[in-house]
Structures are given as C-alpha cells and as structure tokens.
Amino acid sequence: MAEWQRFAKLLRSCSKYSLLDQGKQIHAAVEKMGFGLDLIINNDLIDMYGKCSRSDMACVVFDKMLERNVVSWTALMGGYLQQGNAKASLSLFYRIGSSEVRPNEFTFSTNLKACGFLGIPENGMQLHVLCLKTGFEDIPVVGNSIIDMYSKCRRIEEAAQMFDIMPYRNLISWNAIIAAYTHEGHGSKSLLLFQRMQEQGEIPDEYTLGSTLKACSGLGALQEGIQIHASLITRGFPISVQTIIASALVDLYVKCRRLPEARQVFNQIERKNVISWTAIIVGYAQEGSLQEAMDLFRQFRETGIRVDGFVLSSIMSICADFALVEQGKQVHSYTIKIPSGLDTSVSNSVVDMYLKCGLTEEAERYFEEMPVKNVVSWTVMITGYGKHGYGKNAIHLFNKMQSQNIVPDEVTYLAVLSACSHTGLIEESWEHFSGLLNDPRIKPKVEHYACMVDLLGRAGCLKEAKNLIENMPLEPTAGIWQTLLGACRVHRDLEIGSEVGGILLRVDGDNPVNYVMISNIYAEAGEWRECERVREVMKVKGLKKEAGRSWIEIDKEVHFFYGGDESHPLTERIREVLKKMERKMKEEMGYGYGVKFALHDVEEESKEESLRVHSEKLAIGLGLVCGGLEKGGEVIRVFKNLRVCGDCHEFIKGLSKVLKKVFVVRDANRFHRFENGVCSCGNYW
DNA sequence: CTAGGGTTAG
Numbered sequence: 001m002a003e004w005q006r007f008a009k010l011l012r013s014c015s016k017y018s019l020l021d022q023g024k025q026i027h028a029a030v031e032k033m034g035f036g037l038d039l040i041i042n043n044d045l046i047d048m049y050g051k052c053s054r055s056d057m058a059c060v061v062f063d064k065m066l067e068r069n070v071v072s073w074t075a076l077m078g079g080y081l082q083q084g085n086a087k088a089s090l091s092l093f094y095r096i097g098s099s100e101v102r103p104n105e106f107t108f109s110t111n112l113k114a115c116g117f118l119g120i121p122e123n124g125m126q127l128h129v130l131c132l133k134t135g136f137e138d139i140p141v142v143g144n145s146i147i148d149m150y151s152k153c154r155r156i157e158e159a160a161q162m163f164d165i166m167p168y169r170n171l172i173s174w175n176a177i178i179a180a181y182t183h184e185g186h187g188s189k190s191l192l193l194f195q196r197m198q199e200q201g202e203i204p205d206e207y208t209l210g211s212t213l214k215a216c217s218g219l220g221a222l223q224e225g226i227q228i229h230a231s232l233i234t235r236g237f238p239i240s241v242q243t244i245i246a247s248a249l250v251d252l253y254v255k256c257r258r259l260p261e262a263r264q265v266f267n268q269i270e271r272k273n274v275i276s277w278t279a280i281i282v283g284y285a286q287e288g289s290l291q292e293a294m295d296l297f298r299q300f301r302e303t304g305i306r307v308d309g310f311v312l313s314s315i316m317s318i319c320a321d322f323a324l325v326e327q328g329k330q331v332h333s334y335t336i337k338i339p340s341g342l343d344t345s346v347s348n349s350v351v352d353m354y355l356k357c358g359l360t361e362e363a364e365r366y367f368e369e370m371p372v373k374n375v376v377s378w379t380v381m382i383t384g385y386g387k388h389g390y391g392k393n394a395i396h397l398f399n400k401m402q403s404q405n406i407v408p409d410e411v412t413y414l415a416v417l418s419a420c421s422h423t424g425l426i427e428e429s430w431e432h433f434s435g436l437l438n439d440p441r442i443k444p445k446v447e448h449y450a451c452m453v454d455l456l457g458r459a460g461c462l463k464e465a466k467n468l469i470e471n472m473p474l475e476p477t478a479g480i481w482q483t484l485l486g487a488c489r490v491h492r493d494l495e496i497g498s499e500v501g502g503i504l505l506r507v508d509g510d511n512p513v514n515y516v517m518i519s520n521i522y523a524e525a526g527e528w529r530e531c532e533r534v535r536e537v538m539k540v541k542g543l544k545k546e547a548g549r550s551w552i553e554i555d556k557e558v559h560f561f562y563g564g565d566e567s568h569p570l571t572e573r574i575r576e577v578l579k580k581m582e583r584k585m586k587e588e589m590g591y592g593y594g595v596k597f598a599l600h601d602v603e604e605e606s607k608e609e610s611l612r613v614h615s616e617k618l619a620i621g622l623g624l625v626c627g628g629l630e631k632g633g634e635v636i637r638v639f640k641n642l643r644v645c646g647d648c649h650e651f652i653k654g655l656s657k658v659l660k661k662v663f664v665v666r667d668a669n670r671f672h673r674f675e676n677g678v679c680s681c682g683n684y685w
Numbered sequence: 686c687t688a689g690g691g692t693t694a695g
Contacts, residue, residue: 076686106688145691175690210691275692310693345694
C-alpha cells in the first residue's frame with residue numbers, strides 16, 4: 001500500500017468515528033510528508049472535518065486546494081449539513097454551476113437532504129425538477145432522497161408519488177416511505193406498508209423495525225410494539241447487539257410511559273450508542289426524575305462515546321424545562337468545548353434555556369452571536385420575548401427574520417400571535433392573523449385561532465370570541481374552549497361561562513383542570529350549589545388536579561416545595577421571614593390577607609391549599625433566607641409548574657417594593673418580573 | 686474519496 005493510501009485509510013476511520021483530535025494530527029502529518037496537494041487526501045480531510053462538525057476547517061482545506069473535483073464539493077456540503085447549515089450547502093450547489101465540475105448523484109442527494117432540512121418544499125421541488133431533467137431521478141440514492149425531502153417538507157402525497165413511480169425501489173425506499181408516514185403521524189399506514197414490503201419479499205432491517213416501532217409509539221400501540229419486540233427475538237435480532245432497534249424500543253417504552261421496561265431494554269444493550277443514551281435520558285426527564293437524568297448524562301460522558309448535537313439539545317431542553325440555570329450554564333460551557341456544540345439545534349436549545357430561566361440578556365447576546373440561525377432559532381427568541389412581555393420586540397424580530405429570507409412556519413406564527421395577544425397589541429394581532437391566513441405555506445391550526453380567542457377574551461368580547469370558535473374551519477379542541485372559559489372567568493360572565501363549561505365537560509370530561517375552572521367560576525359568582533355539584537362530579541370520577549409545585553435554584557441545587565410543605569430543613573426560618581415580610585408590608589403599604597384582589601385567583605390551587613402557604617411563597621421565602629434580604633443582591637428567580645396565584649402575585653409585588661429587589665417568577669403560562677411594586681404582566685395573567 | 690432510511694431543538 002502506498003503511503004498516501006495509509007493516510008487516507010486513517011482519515012476515513014477518523015471520519016467514521018468522528019475523531020477530531022486524531023484527524024488533526026493526521027492532517028499535520030499529511031502536510032509534513034508533502035501530501036498537502038493530493039486531491040484524494042484533501043477530499044478525505046474535508047470529509048473528516050465535516051463529520052466532526054468542523055466545516056470551518058473543512059472550508060480552509062477546500063479553499064487551499066488547487067484542483068477540486070465533485071467529491072471535494074460534495075464532502076464540503078455534507079459537512080455544512082452536519083452542522084445544520086443547509087443554506088451553506090445549497091449556496092455551494094449553486095456555485096458549482098459556475099465551475100467546470102458537474103454534480104453527481106451524491107451531490108443531488110446531499111442537497112435534497114439540505115432542502116428537507118430547511119423544510120421549504122419550493123426549494124426541494126426545484127431540485128427535484130433538475131433531477132428529472134438530468135436523469136438523476138432514476139438513481140435509487142436520489143429517488144430515496146427525494147422521498148425523504150418531501151417527507152421533511154411535510155408533503156406526504158408527493159413523497160408517496162415518488163415512491164410509486166420509482167423504477168428501482170430498494171429496501172431504503174421502503175424505509176424512507178414508512179418513516180415518512182410515521183413522521184406525518186399516519187402510523188397505521190406505516191404498519192400497513194411494513195406488512196406489504198414483507199409480502200413482496202423485502203427483508204426488514206434495523207431501520208425498518210426502528211421506524212415501525214416509532215409508528216407504534218406514536219400510535220401509543222404498546223401491544224403492537226411488544227409484538228415486534230417479541231418477533232425480534234424469534235427472528236434472531238437479539239436486543240443486546242441490535243443497538244439501533246433496541247434504541248427504538250427504549251423510545252417506544254418511554255413514549256408509552258413504561259420507564260421500567262425502557263430501562264430494562266437499555267440495560268440489555270451491549271454497545272450503547274448516542275441514540276440509546278439520548279432515549280433513556282429523555283425518558284427519565286419526562287417522568288420528572290431529573291436527578292437520574294442528569295446522572296445518566298454524566299455516566300454517558302464517562303463512556304467516552306462522542307457527544308453529539310442531539311443529546312446536547314435534549315439535555316439542554318431538560319435544563320430549560322426545569323429552569324436549572326446553573327446546570328444549564330454548566331452544560332452550555334461544556335458545549336463550547338466540543339465541536340457539535342456549534343450545531344444550530346444545540347445553540348437553539350441554549351437560547352431557549354436562557355429564556356426559560358429568565359436570563360433574557362444572556363439569551364439575546366447568544367442569539368446575536370449565532371453564526372447560523374434557522375426558523376427554530378428565530379421562533380425560540382420570539383416566543384421568549386412574548387413570554388417576558390416584550391411584545392414589540394417579538395414583532396420586530398418577526399419582521400427582521402423575514403427580511404433575512406427566513407420563512408416563518410406555523411410555530412413562528414403561533415409565537416408572534418401569542419406575543420401580541422399576551423401584551424395587548426390588538427391591531428398587530430389581527431394584522432398577523434390575517435397574514436397567517438393569507439400565507440399559502442401555512443396550514444392554520446386551532447392554536448392560532450386560540451390566540452385570537454385569547455385576545456378577544458381579554459378585551460371582554462366574549463360573544464365574538466365564541467363566534468370565532470364556532471365559525472372557524474377547524475374542529476374546536478378542549479384547549480380553545482379552556483381559553484374562552486378563562487376569559488369568562490376574568491370578566492365574570494356566568495352565562496357564557498356555564499355554557500362553555502358544559503361544552504368543555506362534554507369534549508374533555510376527564511381533565512381535572514376543567515372541573516376546577518368551572519367550579520371556581522361558580523364560586524366567584526356565589527353559586528355555591530353549582531360549585532359543589534361540579535366538585536362532586538370530579539370527586540366521583542376520581543379526578544385529582546396536578547399538585548402545585550415551586551422551586552428555586554440556590555448554589556446549583558434545586559429546592560422543591562409543595563403547598564404547605566414543611567419538609568425543608570430551613571422551614572422555620574422561611575416561615576419566620578415570610579411573617580416578617582408580611583408585617584413590614586402591612587406597615588408600609590397596608591398589605592394584608594382578607595383583601596379581595598381584583599383577580600383573586602384560586603384556579604390552580606384548591607380551597608384547602610389556598611389556606612396554607614403556597615409553594616411559590618415558600619420558594620421565595622427560601623430565596624430571602626439565603627441572602628436575598630440584602631439590598632442590591634441578585635435577582636430572585638422562582639419557578640412554578642402551575643400558574644402563580646393572585647394572592648401570591650400581590651404579595652411578591654409588595655415585596656419588590658419594600659425590599660427594592662427584583663423578583664422573576666416563571667409559571668406555567670409566562671414570566672412575571674416584579675420591580676418596585678409593578679409586575680410586567682400588567683395584572684392580566 | 687462524496688450519498689440515501691433511525692434519535693434532537695421551537
């Protein structure tokens with residue numbers, strides 16, 4: 001074997017296992033040995049850097065080359081794509097046209113994938129037409145990529161059509177179309193195709209079984225999933241060595257909320273990979289066992305398996321959901337040290353984490369610095385602005401993203417609409433709502449209408465809101481009726497309220513939240529008998545609402561509180577400081593219990609609980625005990641799984657005034673920033 | 686030498 005071939009071989013294994021440091025060493029050796037101008041070696045270098053999420057270094061190699069072929073171009077595109085930078089790949093594709101290099105099936109395939117990544121069907125269709133004209137469409141790799149591209153662009157009909165007319169269908173074509181149906185939520189169609197392919201003599205591989213299992217988890221079809229699990233064993237695919245299938249199986253059990261079974265499968269896997277670890281970590285986090293989830297992440301890192309963008313985004317989103325500021329910062333600083341930390345999806349989850357933890361400035365700074373922003377990046381930031389009460393900023397960003405040719409999707413519209421309605425920007429709301437209805441790329445969803453119902457509801461236009469629901473071209477969901485019911489409550493409209501309540505119980509009669517809301521409406525109107533009746537039905541049905549829980553992070557440790565909780569070691573001091581604060585507020589501004597506030601809210605907390613100390617108050621108390629009493633100290637940040645109660649809201653407002661401190665409370669709905677006796681939510685929450 | 690299907694973020 002010639003010497004250059006040995007280098008090539010080494011580089012390819014670095015590519016395969018994403019070994020960046022070794023790759024760099026070989027790169028240095030290659031230069032030293034005088035192979036720096038070799039075409040194939042340079043192509044391998046580009047590929048290696050790309051696979052290691054370092055397309056910046058791949059680009060350096062590419063730029064220095066005197067002679068480039070189609071492989072050089074395609075490998076560079078692949079590298080950009082790896083990092084989530086689909087646009088860079090496509091712009092290279094257009095640049096190829098002005099060189100003497102002709103794209104081949106690999107080039108088309110890579111860029112079809114890029115189009116799928118961007119999710120813009122028009123882009124992909126253009127490329128599809130080009131494939132058709134150049135005859136590349138018939139090549140299986142390209143055809144399969146076209147199926148996948150349409151699937152990612154949510155064009156399942158086009159994907160199916162491509163599959164139907166393909167002259168050379170292979171296993172991957174079947175896998176692609178099955179995955180497409182699964183992705184689209186048509187799990188039963190996937191199971192049907194799974195059967196048909198076997199009838200046609202195609203042998204499913206781990207990908208097929210993986211997609212089919214995923215279809216089962218989407219359908220919540222635990223039984224069918226278990227059947228596949230069983231047939232895996234009888235067909236001779238032992239879980240222990242079939243890492244990919246096993247990971248899908250872990251995912252199935254996680255989605256079906258069978259964590260013990262998931263863990264059992266996970267434990268059986270001999271060579272766990274990133275996907276297996278990601279699936280189980282997400283599983284624990286979803287069940288609320290974040291300690292175990294973070295512990296598994298630590299164990300995962302100790303294995304030395306390469307941490308990729310997927311697992312990092314997942315971990316970061318756990319930190320965001322539980323508002324673990326310190327842990328989130330730690331993971332963030334960890335992402336900076338590894339190449340896949342540059343991936344767009346990781347950066348998106350970092351921004352989201354800072355926003356959900358209430359650190360708006362950090363989020364803004366990081367967002368600005370992001371070299372590549374996709375539609376998710378913008379949407380995250382718009383959502384964050386909305387939740388923090390910065391409606392104007394949200395709109396500004398929405399306009400800015402479009403001026404940069406980023407196409408908003410339905411989630412983006414949802415973000416901007418909810419930002420407008422939450423911050424009372426009435427005209428802007430309607431403007432963007434009609435923008436949405438006139439945008440041919442967007443299928444309006446019930447959630448969009450719900451934003452408008454919320455807006456009308458806030459303004460007290462309850463009849464109009466109800467009309468909107470009844471006349472929209474979509475089936476109303478429980479959620480949109482809940483929005484309207486909430487508005488009826490604020491405006492104390494018993495007539496529409498009880499009507500909507502009746503509808504709600506018909507369509508969603510097993511959700512405790514509905515009963516609590518309805519009974520509160522009756523309670524506030526003094527209709528005690530009706531109130532009792534609703535509570536009784538709830539009791540008979542055995543429904544219990546979610547317990548209110550608040551938490552605060554102090555010195556990287558999270559302290560949880562339930563209402564009336566006395567389990568915290570500092571309970572006595574917490575009670576003491578809360579009493580002291582109440583006295584102080586009474587003296588200085590007349591705050592006290594028994595005062596009926598304009599928006600007295602017992603919606604999420606039952607009557608018994610409201611007599612005890614609410615969880616958010618306890619968490620605030622701990623924050624005060626742990627150094628929060630000094631003036632000019634850090635902002636106190638508290639989090640609650642439900643909505644903050646009106647009484648506590650008033651209490652914190654007072655605190656912010658007498659202590660001259662800032663408090664930020666994230667509840668299930670939005671952020672409340674209290675400063676000098678005023679809350680950013682403007683009392684409507 | 687480059688590629689296609691499975692896990693992630695709003």
